[in-house]
Amino acid sequence: MTESEWLACTDPKPMLEFLDRHDLLDDRRQRLFDCACVRRAWHLLLDQRGENAVEIAEKYADGLAHIAELRDAQADAFAAAQQVPGTPNSYTVLAAAAGAAWEFRSGVDPVKQAAEAIAWEGLTEKGTPARRIAKVKLAEERAVQAGLLRDIFVNPFHQMILDPTWLTPDMIDLARMIYDKRSFDQMPQLADALEAVGCTKELLTHCRGQGQHVRGCFVVDLVSGKEGYQERLDGVIAKIVVGGMCHTSPSREPIPIWVVQSRKGSDFTYRHT
Numbered sequence: 596m597t598e599s600e601w602l603a604c605t606d607p608k609p610m611l612e613f614l615d616r617h618d619l620l621d622d623r624r625q626r627l628f629d630c631a632c633v634r635r636a637w638h639l640l641l642d643q644r645g646e647n648a649v650e651i652a653e654k655y656a657d658g659l660a661h662i663a664e665l666r667d668a669q670a671d672a673f674a675a676a677q678q679v680p681g682t683p684n685s686y687t688v689l690a691a692a693a694g695a696a697w698e699f700r701s702g703v704d705p706v707k708q709a710a711e712a713i714a715w716e717g718l719t720e721k722g723t724p725a726r727r728i729a730k731v732k733l734a735e736e737r738a739v740q741a742g743l744l745r746d747i748f749v750n751p752f753h754q755m756i757l758d759p760t761w762l763t764p765d766m767i768d769l770a771r772m773i774y775d776k777r778s779f780d781q782m783p784q785l786a787d788a789l790e791a792v793g794c795t796k797e798l799l800t801h802c803r804g805q806g807q808h809v810r811g812c813f814v815v816d817l818v819s820g821k822e823g824y825q826e827r828l829d830g831v832i833a834k835i836v837v838g839g840m841c842h843t844s845p846s847r848e849p850i851p852i853w854v855v856q857s858r859k860g861s862d863f864t865y866r867h868t
């Protein structure tokens with residue numbers, strides 16, 4: 596996959612495979628992406644157990660829920676999927692919610708299930724005309740999902756850099772509030788705060804653009820300190836980076852890192868010292 600293909604891609608599957616192949620697919624952000632996709636089908640969840648599975652999965656992503664809670668939430672949502680009668684997609688959407696509460700990412704694909712649930716919304720017949728409509732809606736939803744993936748994983752061919760001297764306590768509080776309350780309508784205010792301290796245009800463009808922002812949005816993560824690697828020079832944080840060269844530390848804490856990078860075609864080489 597090339598950079599232009601990444602930016603234009605309308606299917607999250609090859610994008611996820613690309614990230615995985617390059618060891619850029621960390622559990623936290625994949626979880627948040629799965630949850631964001633299922634949240635788009637929130638109105639189709641006919642049972643509280645489905646909502647609970649997604650909420651627990653999001654907490655688990657940030658280290659705020661125990662693995663036992665995750666397992667219970669998934670089992671409850673799967674049970675609900677078997678029990679809830681209703682539209683043809685009522686099983687699919689609950690299975691998607693259960694799938695989002697994964698311990699290991701295998702089995703049910705919550706991203707695919709969520710897209711299918713949305714594609715079949717309002718369609719009750721399984722005849723040819725309905726299948727045709729569902730096919731078009733499925734492609735549209737997969738394209739939306741690809742956009743969400745770019746919100747979270749940004750552009751793996753390009754690093755986004757945040758100068759730590761730009762960060763102010765108010766700005767960090769704003770980013771954390773946006774994340775906690777999902778008030779992504781306040782992204783333009785975050786852009787204003789970043790612009791006032793001389794932030795680069797590409798971060799501002801992201802905040803002010805038309806694309807949807809979700810938990811895991813790379814700008815919110817960078818500013819709030821949830822993601823990104825700190826590069827240190829002589830013990831001083833020189834810059835905070837997210838992008839192709841960044842791995843997420845298992846402890847979810849930014850780790851001191853000095854990245855040496857080079858790029859050959861679509862392959863990256865790097866080393867940490």
Ligand SMILES: [Zn+2]
Binds near residue numbers: 813
């Ligand atoms: Zn965003």
